[in-house]
Amino acid sequence: MYKYQRCTRCVMDNKSDRTITFDNKGYCNYCSDVIKRMPTSYFPNEEGKKLLDATIKQIKSECREDKFDCLVGVSGGIDSSYILYLGYQYNLRMLAVHIDDGLDNPVAVENIKKLINKTNTHLITLKPDHEEYADLLKALFKASVPNLAIVQDNLIVKAIDQYGKDNNIKYSLDGNNIAHESILEHGDGNVNFCDKKHILAIHKKFGEMPIKKTEFITLSDRYLKRSFLSSLKHIRPLNYISYNLEESIKKLNEFCGFEYYGGKHYESILTRFLQCYYLPEKYGADKRKSHYSSLIVSGQMTRDEALRKLEEPLYLSQDLLDSDKKFLADYMGVSLEQLDAWINLPPKKQSDYPHSLLNEMSPIARKFRKIIE
Template sequence: MEVDRKKVQVCTRCVMDNISDSTIIFEADGTCNYCNDALKAIDTVYFPDESGKRTLEAMIDRIRKEGKGKQYDCLMGISGGLDSSYVAYLGHKYGLRVLLLHIDDGFDSKVTTENISRICNTFKLDLIVERPDEAQFNDLVRAFILAGVPDICLLQDSVLFSILYRTAVKNKIGYFLSGFNFSLESITQSGMDYTDRLHIRDIHRKFGQVPWTGKLKLFSIFDKRIKYGFFHNIKSFKPLFFLDFNAGRAFSELNEACGYEFYGNKHCESTLIKFLQVYYLPFKFNIDKRKSHYSSMIVSGQLTRKEAMEKLKEPQFDDLIFNQEIDFVLNKIGMTKDDFDRIMSEPPRLHSDYRTSYVNKMTATILKMRKKLLGY
C-alpha cells in the first residue's frame, strides 16, 4: 500500500503508523487506537503483581488436580521461540507434567532445534515432533505467495492447532498452556483468521499445484468452538498474563537455566516466518512487524518510544546471509527467483479478494464489538 509521505503519521505514544494500515485511528493528541485500546485493557487482562501470582498458582493447582491419574497434566505447542519456551520452563518450575508438541514443517532454524532440545533435556519434558505432509504444506505456502496475500503465517497456525487438539484428545488432556501474552503482544494488526479453512482451500484451488489429498489437516472455526471447545471441553490457559513477563529477563533466565540461545527478532525462530517478516511483508506490503512488537513493549514499559524509533532504523537482515535464506525458502516451495521477483512487483492483494467463511466473518464482527466495548 502506497502512502503519500507528506501524510505519514506516527503515533505520539507508540510507533504504529498509517504507512501500511489504513484502519488506524488517531486521536486529537496524536495517539492511536492500538495503544489506546491496549492501555484500556491492561488492568482487565494483565496482572503482573501479587494478585496475578495468586491466580497463576491457583490455576496451576487446578490443572494438576484435573490431570491426576493421567500421564500428563497439560499440553503445549513449542516453537522454540521465547514465549513458548518460557512457558515450558514455567510448567517445569511449577511441577506440571507438560507434554510438548513441536511442528517441524522443514523451516526450523538450527538454533531453534537446539533450543528445543535444551529445554526438553534440561527440564525432563516429553516431546512429540509432528511433521506435516511436506509436499502439501510447501504447496500451500507457494499458493499463498502466488495469491499475493499477506498473512501466510496463518498456515502454520492452522496446521499446529489441528494437530494440537487431536493430540490432546488422544492423550486425554484437558488443558493447553499458551505462550500468548499481553506484555509483548498487546498490539497486533488485524489479520486473517487461521481457522478459516474455506479461505485456505480456495487459495489452494486457485494457485496450488499439488493435488489436495487430505493428508494435511487444517483447523476450522467449528473445530475450535464446537468439536474441541464444547464437546471435548479443552481449555487454554495463558500463564504469561499473570506475571511480569519481561523479554530481557525471560531470555536471561532461560539462558542461565538451560543455555537457551538468542535467535533474532520476535518469531524469527522459523526461517519461513523470518522470510515473511523481514522481506515479504516489508517489501510487498510496507508492513514492518517490528512496529507492533515494539509498540507492545512500549505499552508494557519495556521500551521507550525513543528507543523503539532508534531500533527501527537498524537493518533487519544481512544481505549476504539473508539471500541464502531466501534461496532456501524458494527452493523448499518450488518457486524460481524470477517468479518470486515478478510476484513481489505486482500489486498486493487482500484476503477478501478470495472466498472467506461467513461464520468466521460473523465471529470476527462479534470479537470487534467486544473489543470496542471492553477494550480487549
C-alpha cells in the same frame, strides 16, 4: 486525502494500516484499547502470582490420575520456551507438541532440544507431508497474499486441539501474552489463520496437486467448538507473571543455554523472511511497529528507543537475506528467478479470495470483548 500519522504514545502508524484511528491527543486505537484491557488481562504482580498458583494447583488436582497435566505447543521461540520453563518450575507433567515443517531456524531447533532435555518433557514432533506443504506455500506466493504463514499457524492450533482430544488432556498452556504481543495490526482485508475454507480456496486456484494428507482447523472449530464443546481448557500463564523480554531470555540462557534468534517470530525461516523482507517490500508493512508498541505499553521499551530501533535494517545482512531466499526456493523446488517473480506480483489482500463469513464477525468480537471487560 491520505496524510501520514504516527501515534504519539506508541509507534503504530497509518502507512500500511488505513483502519487505524487517532484521538485528539494523537493516541492510536491500538495502544488505547490495550491500556483499557490491561487491568483485567495482565497481572505482573503478587495478584498474578496468586492467580497462577491457584490455577496450577487446580490443574494438578484435576489431572492427578492422568498421564499428563497439560499440553504445550513449542516452536523454539521465546514465548513457548518460557512456558516450558515455567511449567518445569511448577513441576507440571507436560506433553510438548512441535510442528516440524522443515522451515525451522536451526537456532530454534537447538533451543527445543535443550529445553526438552532440561525439563525432561515428552515431545511429539509432527511432520506435515513435504510435497503438500510446499505446494500450499507456492500457492500463497502465487496468490500474492500477505500471510504466507497462514498454513503454519493453522496446523499448530489443529495439532494442539487434536492431541488434547486424543489423549484426554484437560489443559493447554498457551504462549500468547499481553506483555509482548498485545498489539497486532488488523489492517484491511485480513483473514483469520484458522479459516480452512480460505486456505483451500487459494490452493484450489493456484495449487498443483491435491491436498489429501494435510488437515486444517476451521473457524467454527476454533471459536465455537473450542469454546463450548471442547473439554480442553486454554490457559495463558504469561499473563500472570512479570514477563520481561530481556529477563526471560537471560533466565532461559542460564537454565539450558537457550539462544535468542534475533527477533519476534524469527524462530522460523519463513516468518523471518515474511517479516523482514516480503511484507516491508511488498506491502510497506513493518511488523516491528506492533512488536515494539506492545513492549512500550507493557513498560519494557520507551517510544524513543523503539523509534531508534525502527531505523535499523530489517535483515542483519544481505547474505542472510540471500540465504533465506535460496532456502525457500529450494524448499519449494523452484528457481530464485521464479521466487522473485512471485514476490514482484501485484499485492493482493487475503480477502480478495473466498473466505468464511465468520471473518466478518471479528470487529464485532473485539467490541464485545471490550464491553465484557
